Amino acid sequence: MNRTRAVIGLLFAFITAPLLGQNDIVVKVDGLGADTVYLANYYGSRLFYNDTTVASSDGTFTFPGKEYDQCGKYAIVLPGPVLFDFLLVEEPMEFHTSLHNPQGDMKVIQSDENQTFYNYLRFINDKRTERAPFDKILKDSSATMADVAAAKDGLNSLTKQVLNLQSSIVSDPKEYLFGKYLKMTQEVEMADTPEGVENEDLWKYIYYRRHYWDNVDLDDPRLVRDGTLHTLIDRYWSKVLPPDPDSLYVEAVKLLDRVRGNSEMFKYFLHHMTFESESSQVMCMDKVFVKLVNQYYASGQVDWLNEEQLKKIVDRAKELRHTMCGEYAHNVTLPGLDLNKWHSLYDVEAKYTLLVIWESTCGHCKKEMPILQKIYEEWNSKGLEIYAIGNDFESEPWQEYLKDSDYKDWIHVSDNPQVNQQDSAMALIYSGTTDLLSLNFRTTFDVFSTPKLFLLDEDKKILAKQLGALQVAEIIYRKEGLDFPGEEYFLSPEEIEKRKKKAAHE
Numbered sequence: 001m002n003r004t005r006a007v008i009g010l011l012f013a014f015i016t017a018p019l020l021g022q023n024d025i026v027v028k029v030d031g032l033g034a035d036t037v038y039l040a041n042y043y044g045s046r047l048f049y050n051d052t053t054v055a056s057s058d059g060t061f062t063f064p065g066k067e068y069d070q071c072g073k074y075a076i077v078l079p080g081p082v083l084f085d086f087l088l089v090e091e092p093m094e095f096h097t098s099l100h101n102p103q104g105d106m107k108v109i110q111s112d113e114n115q116t117f118y119n120y121l122r123f124i125n126d127k128r129t130e131r132a133p134f135d136k137i138l139k140d141s142s143a144t145m146a147d148v149a150a151a152k153d154g155l156n157s158l159t160k161q162v163l164n165l166q167s168s169i170v171s172d173p174k175e176y177l178f179g180k181y182l183k184m185t186q187e188v189e190m191a192d193t194p195e196g197v198e199n200e201d202l203w204k205y206i207y208y209r210r211h212y213w214d215n216v217d218l219d220d221p222r223l224v225r226d227g228t229l230h231t232l233i234d235r236y237w238s239k240v241l242p243p244d245p246d247s248l249y250v251e252a253v254k255l256l257d258r259v260r261g262n263s264e265m266f267k268y269f270l271h272h273m274t275f276e277s278e279s280s281q282v283m284c285m286d287k288v289f290v291k292l293v294n295q296y297y298a299s300g301q302v303d304w305l306n307e308e309q310l311k312k313i314v315d316r317a318k319e320l321r322h323t324m325c326g327e328y329a330h331n332v333t334l335p336g337l338d339l340n341k342w343h344s345l346y347d348v349e350a351k352y353t354l355l356v357i358w359e360s361t362c363g364h365c366k367k368e369m370p371i372l373q374k375i376y377e378e379w380n381s382k383g384l385e386i387y388a389i390g391n392d393f394e395s396e397p398w399q400e401y402l403k404d405s406d407y408k409d410w411i412h413v414s415d416n417p418q419v420n421q422q423d424s425a426m427a428l429i430y431s432g433t434t435d436l437l438s439l440n441f442r443t444t445f446d447v448f449s450t451p452k453l454f455l456l457d458e459d460k461k462i463l464a465k466q467l468g469a470l471q472v473a474e475i476i477y478r479k480e481g482l483d484f485p486g487e488e489y490f491l492s493p494e495e496i497e498k499r500k501k502k503a504a505h506e
Contacts, residue, residue: 023065023092026109027076031099032059038077039063041088044230044268047075059099065090069264071177072225078102087177089113089222116169117178123165127158134158177222183215184228209240213258221264229265233272245287245325248277252292267304270296278316283466284325293317322437322444325462329355329454332441333434334389334413337399342433343387343413346460351383352476355454356410357447359391360401365451367495371469373406374490379476380409383458389441390414391450415439 025039032055039051055061066088074088076095084102086095094109108115137143137151166186170179188211190204197203216223216232223229241251252273259265270292277288296302298314305313322330333344345355356372358365376386388410390398395416402412418424420439428434437444445452453467455475464475470487477484488496 023090025063025065025086025088026092026094027061027063028096029055029059029061029078029099029102030097030105032078033057035079037061037079040075040077040083041070042073042075042225042227044224045227050074065093069221072222073181074225076102086111087113087117089177112174113176113178116172116176120165120169120178124162127162131155131158180217180220180223181226181228183217184223184226184232186215188212188214212236212240213255218259218265219262221262224264224268229268230272233269234276237273237276243282243285245277245284248273248285248288249291252288253295256296270302274313283464286320287324287326290317290320290324319443319446323446323454323462323465325465327462329456329460329462330437330444331460332389332413332438332444334415334438334441335419337402337412339395339416339418343411345387348385348387348411350385351458352379352385352463353456353458353460354384354386354472355445355456356386356388357391357441357445357452358388358450360397361392362450368451368469369407370492370495371490372472375469375473375476376410378473382480384476386410388412391442391447393417415441 027037029037034055034057036052036054038049039053040047041050042048051063053061053063068090071088071090073085075083075085077083078099080099082099082102084095084097084106086093089111091111091113093111093114095111095114096107096109097103098105103121106118108118131154134151134154137147138155143151166182169176170183170186172179188208191207193200193203213232216229236255237248241248256266256270259269274289274292274297277285277292280286293313294317297305297310298317302310329345331344331346333342335341336343345353354372354375358369372386376384386407388407390412392398392414395414398414402408419428419434425436425439428439429436441447445454453465453469453472454462455464455467455472457463463479464471467475470490473490474484491499
């Protein structure tokens with residue numbers, strides 16, 4: 001099964017020492033014999049190795065229990081591998097099953113929690129069997145209307161039975177952990193829209209967002225050990241909240257404040273939001289990453305990473321701090337094509353400034369630059385300037401490439417080995433000609449590949465980044481309230497034909 005293959009790959013991913021608890025987990029497995037068995041814990045939607053032991057000759061083995069904040073959904077992994085899930089809580093637990101069918105043959109000898117859990121699993125399996133003939137009728141195009149109506153009634157009846165059982169477990173005064181897991185799967189109960197609300201959809205969205213976590217006990221650390229919590233935070237972050245970095249950061253802080261006393265959930269949520277914002281393909285989402293790192297990682301609030309891991313994350317945020325959307329781009333100052341006259345970004349007076357970092361040997365740059373030139377010709381008289389930084393480490397190839405190019409009207413600057421020599425660089429910095437961030441523009445602007453484009457407003461704030469040339473044009477047209485004429489407007493006939501052939505081939 002896919003599930004067992006995933007277990008094999010994950011069993012040895014994380015090795016942690018067992019935590020001694022008050023209540024042992026005693027298991028007897030018919031058909032096992034003296035063999036190695038594993039205890040694994042769920043962490044979100046994944047399963048990780050937690051402990052190991054060797055069964056006696058009659059298939060009996062024991063694992064120590066866990067303290068409260070380490071309880072949750074666990075699994076016993078047997079040779080095969082095959083496994084069975086159980087709820088590890090602070091109570092004595094004893095199970096008897098078979099190696100052939102560990103979950104199906106399960107007998108819970110001791111544990112109210114797991115008796116409830118397995119009774120529910122068996123109930124659900126029974127209801128699946130009962131619904132099979134109804135599903136068959138609904139898939140049968142020749143079924144009569146009466147048969148279809150009866151099948152729908154049957155399904156509705158089964159659904160009600162399942163919901164009633166779930167409700168009884170969730171509301172049980174014993175407050176089963178499984179009841180909390182079930183409650184997390186339930187949708188937010190929506191209130192009636194108040195009279196006089198003009199935009200009902202907006203009101204419902206705001207209500208849903210505010211009550212999204214109503215069915216989650218945000219004080220219970222055991223909930224991180226179930227895949228439902230991962231589903232909830234993933235959906236909240238990627239679909240419920242608007243894809244705006246400033247809004248995401250504000251909502252992240254609110255949620256993290258709510259779980260401040262729950263270290264397990266605080267860790268899970270912060271890691272998820274940090275990872276997703278740093279790795280997001282949505283433009284400007286790294287701004288959320290930088291702000292989260294500055295607020296939580298760099299301030300000593302993350303104690304689950306070692307010094308090397310923490311430094312790596314904090315350093316990455318430092319690398320991105322000068323390229324965040326909505327912030328001022330650094331006033332980079334570098335020499336022009338003659339290597340004598342220095343040009344500062346902030347001296348460019350334009351409604352839009354396109355900061356382009358490129359190099360003369362870059363094949364992709366050579367494809368994008370003709371498009372940029374077309375954009376420049378279209379928009380220069382309307383307020384667009386291009387400030388182009390050559391990424392070549394030697395001046396000659398850069399100067400030679402531009403000598404007979406169509407890009408002479410752009411503002412071209414670059415560094416060179418002479419200005420980067422330590423004595424020269426220090427003299428230029430002390431004299432006020434330039435600064436260290438300008439001479440280190442590759443680090444300042446996080447240049448790992450070229451071309452790299454930043455669209456700036458008239459105040460030199462970053463409007464957009466990580467752009468292609470056509471995206472630049474589309475953004476400018478949109479901001480000016482104009483219809484984008486289409487990509488072919490900016491492409492050469494040769495490039496249009498080339499793209500058509502490529503599309504036909506694909």
